[in-house]
Amino acid sequence: xxxxxxxxxxxxxxxxxxxxxxxxxxxxxxxxxxxxxxxxxxxxxxxxxxxxxxxxxxxxxxxxxxxxxxxxxxxxxxxxxxxxxxxxxxxxxxxxxxxxxxxxxxxxxxxxxxxxxxxxxxxxxxxxxxxxxxxxxxxxxxxxxxxxxxxxxxx
Amino acid sequence: xxxxxxxxxxxxxxxxxxxxxxxxxxxxxxxxxxxxxxxxxxxxxxxxxxxxxxxxxxxxxxxxxxxxxxxxxxxxxxxxxxxxxxxxxxxxxxxxxxxxxxxxxxxxxxxxxxxxxxxxxxxxxxxxxxxxxxxxxxxxxxxxxxxxxxxxxxxxxxxxxxxxxxxxxxxxxxxxxxxxxxxxxxxxxxxxxxxxxxxxxxxxxxxxxxxxxxxxxxxxxxxxxxxxxxxxxxxxxxxxxxxxxxxxxxxxxxxxxxxxxxxxxxxxxxxxxxxxxxxxxxxxxxxxxxxxxxxxxxxxxxxxx
Numbered sequence: 001x002x003x004x005x006x007x008x009x010x011x012x013x014x015x016x017x018x019x020x021x022x023x024x025x026x027x028x029x030x031x032x033x034x035x036x037x038x039x040x041x042x043x044x045x046x047x048x049x050x051x052x053x054x055x056x057x058x059x060x061x062x063x064x065x066x067x068x069x070x071x072x073x074x075x076x077x078x079x080x081x082x083x084x085x086x087x088x089x090x091x092x093x094x095x096x097x098x099x100x101x102x103x104x105x106x107x108x109x110x111x112x113x114x115x116x117x118x119x120x121x122x123x124x125x126x127x128x129x130x131x132x133x134x135x136x137x138x139x140x141x142x143x144x145x146x147x148x149x150x151x152x153x154x155x
Numbered sequence: 156x157x158x159x160x161x162x163x164x165x166x167x168x169x170x171x172x173x174x175x176x177x178x179x180x181x182x183x184x185x186x187x188x189x190x191x192x193x194x195x196x197x198x199x200x201x202x203x204x205x206x207x208x209x210x211x212x213x214x215x216x217x218x219x220x221x222x223x224x225x226x227x228x229x230x231x232x233x234x235x236x237x238x239x240x241x242x243x244x245x246x247x248x249x250x251x252x253x254x255x256x257x258x259x260x261x262x263x264x265x266x267x268x269x270x271x272x273x274x275x276x277x278x279x280x281x282x283x284x285x286x287x288x289x290x291x292x293x294x295x296x297x298x299x300x301x302x303x304x305x306x307x308x309x310x311x312x313x314x315x316x317x318x319x320x321x322x323x324x325x326x327x328x329x330x331x332x333x334x335x336x337x338x339x340x341x342x343x344x345x346x347x348x349x350x351x352x353x354x355x356x357x358x359x360x361x362x363x364x365x366x367x368x369x370x371x372x373x374x375x376x377x378x379x380x381x382x383x384x385x386x387x388x389x390x391x392x393x394x395x396x397x398x399x400x401x402x403x404x405x406x407x408x409x410x411x412x413x414x415x416x417x418x419x420x421x422x423x424x425x426x427x428x429x430x431x432x433x434x435x436x437x438x439x440x441x442x443x444x445x446x447x448x449x450x451x452x453x454x455x456x457x458x459x460x
Contacts, residue, residue, distance in 0.1 A: 110264075112263060114261070114262055114263045114283050114284070115262065115263050115264050116242075116262045116263065116264035116265045116267075116268045117264065119262055120241065121241050121242055121243055121262075121265075121268060122243050123243070123268045123271075139264065140267065141263070141264025141267045142263035142264035142267075142283070142285055143164070143166075143263070143264075143285055143286075144263075145350055
């Protein structure tokens with residue numbers, strides 16, 4: 001029984017393992033990475049497994065693809081405790097925690113339709129991180145506060 | 156402290172800075188008019204993308220009283236904006252002509268964006284439903300002048316606490332002061348937004364109530380705002396609550412003798428005209444204090460005070 005409780009997904013040779021994703025948000029992480037399943041490489045998604053740290057966590061394993069710093073920042077928005085493991089030849093060669101920057105620029109839109117960033121003006125959405133856990137972003141322009149749900153909906 | 160600075164949101168200011176502005180305003184008020192022509196040769200651009208008679212007049216007269224000049228528009232339909240020019244471009248054109256820009260625009264965050272593009276100071280005269288910092292400054296100056304202090308007062312805010320931008324800016328500003336108790340008086344559907352309350356929760360005491368009578372004997376200041384018909388999906392509900400929030404001579408019987416009654420204007424019928432004659436009514440004086448506060452602000456950002 002004990003063996004059955006262990007994760008049943010095999011190790012990957014080359015690629016990225018994203019661990020400690022907030023339970024239930026793995027699909028948003030896949031959307032951030034633009035992974036639809038049609039790319040051809042192997043993707044394993046494990047959702048809502050028990051975790052000491054998070055209660056429930058998701059894990060995403062992607063064969064043959066590494067992720068960019070911009071994608072890491074985006075993942076931090078929906079899964080602030082995620083860790084990114086870069087795998088080469090079955091070994092973890094790099095492990096980093098995602099880090100939410102203090103300012104989030106040009107990643108998500110302001111939800112206030114009257115905000116200047118939703119007009120044809122030459123201006124990109126900018127948010128200040130008001131709180132990291134629970135995540136709260138404040139629009140630099142109009143002051144609208146975005147919570148976790150408002151952020152996840154955008155991916 | 157203020158020279159060259161943009162005035163976008165009340166949140167950008169500390170108590171120390173606001174107190175300094177109030178002291179400068181008091182000095183301006185006490186200076187004879189002929190000695191106030193300190194902005195001769197300076198020009199204010201007055202860009203009003205939506206109508207606002209009172210705020211625009213107040214700023215324009217403030218500039219003129221300081222000896223400066225004013226150019227601008229209050230009808231964007233007649234300008235190149237109608238041809239599709241962006242605000243960012245308009246700002247970058249106008250800043251070559253003037254020393255300071257006063258901007259009112261319907262979009263929220265517009266003043267912040269304008270300030271990012273401009274190298275001269277931008278003063279926000281109202282951006283969407285979000286901010287109206289100079290109204291908050293003049294409200295504070297009114298309280299400071301009429302009561303001699305802001306700390307330690309019991310202040311009631313009555314009416315539309317949900318949508319009124321002046322109310323949000325004022326509430327934030329008051330949270331910078333000490334020992335204030337706020338009485339937030341409104342119908343259920345126009346109660347103060349939760350996010351505004353969350354921001355002030357640790358900074359001042361507040362009580363939410365549906366009815367003004369109970370609070371009135373405690374109050375030093377009562378700030379009345381208009382309850383708009385459009386906010387009520389059910390007109391009969393509006394008719395029902397409207398009378399409850401109306402200030403009349405008989406409502407004021409229970410008030411402290413030195414209670415001051417403020418209103419951002421325009422008033423419709425939420426304060427009975429009979430009240431105008433009482434010593435409580437300071438809403439027309441508030442207009443004068445607004446002019447003085449804006450004079451102080453223009454002088455400060457242009458570096459002459």
